[in-house]
Amino acid sequence: MALLELRGLEAGYGPARVLFGVDLEVNAGEVVGLLGRNGAGKSTTLKAIMGLVAPRAGEVRFDGARVDGREPHQLARLGLAYVPEDRRIFAGLSVAENLAVGRQAPRAGAPEWTRERLHALFPALAAMAARRAGTLSGGEQQMLCIARSLAGHPRAILLDEPAEGLAPLVVEQVAAAIGGMRRAGVAVLLAEQSREFSRRVADRSYTLEKGRITDAE
Numbered sequence: 336m337a338l339l340e341l342r343g344l345e346a347g348y349g350p351a352r353v354l355f356g357v358d359l360e361v362n363a364g365e366v367v368g369l370l371g372r373n374g375a376g377k378s379t380t381l382k383a384i385m386g387l388v389a390p391r392a393g394e395v396r397f398d399g400a401r402v403d404g405r406e407p408h409q410l411a412r413l414g415l416a417y418v419p420e421d422r423r424i425f426a427g428l429s430v431a432e433n434l435a436v437g438r439q440a441p442r443a444g445a446p447e448w449t450r451e452r453l454h455a456l457f458p459a460l461a462a463m464a465a466r467r468a469g470t471l472s473g474g475e476q477q478m479l480c481i482a483r484s485l486a487g488h489p490r491a492i493l494l495d496e497p498a499e500g501l502a503p504l505v506v507e508q509v510a511a512a513i514g515g516m517r518r519a520g521v522a523v524l525l526a527e528q529s530r531e532f533s534r535r536v537a538d539r540s541y542t543l544e545k546g547r548i549t550d551a552e
Contacts, residue, residue: 426469
């Protein structure tokens with residue numbers, strides 16, 4: 336049974352429909368790419384899963400139970416994490432304080448991400464624990480966002496274009512971190528424009544065009 340499953344998912348904004356019957360699934364310990372151009376509906380798919388956009392039809396299932404219609408904080412408590420494209424950090428807090436904000440109690444069936452384990456995944460963060468997050472570069476902020484989400488010990492994580500606009504060295508670090516999540520058993524759904532990056536890190540992928548899945552590989 337898939338850990339995360341969408342069946343016939345439809346969603347949109349106001350009168351505008353964006354998603355039309357999206358079906359996909361992600362297993363534990365699997366990285367799945369969701370490929371598409373800007374405006375294809377990738378971000379809307381992740382937001383609909385996370386309860387930030389209300390589905391109009393279809394189902395979202397997590398660990399076998401329907402979760403569509405639940406609030407984002409309820410989904411976070413179930414072990415579903417979300418890293419948005421716009422890197423929402425607490426700029427006035429330190430790196431260590433940002434990580435503390437994301438921490439939850441360890442949960443059954445999910446890997447435990449201690450501070451040491453997060454620093455092993457993102458070595459650059461260990462040296463800047465006391466720095467204010469607002470002074471970090473874009474790549475450092477992206478690493479912090481992912482690490483903060485992992486601090487909640489999720490079973491699945493939604494990543495919205497995590498490598499977009501980053502320097503090649505940081506892209507390599509993000510790719511390595513995604514591999515580390517897979518090895519730990521975390522399910523990863525990766526929304527991505529770059530087919531090349533997706534092929535590097537994902538086990539398989541779906542292609543989204545104008546709100547519809549047009550290909551799976």
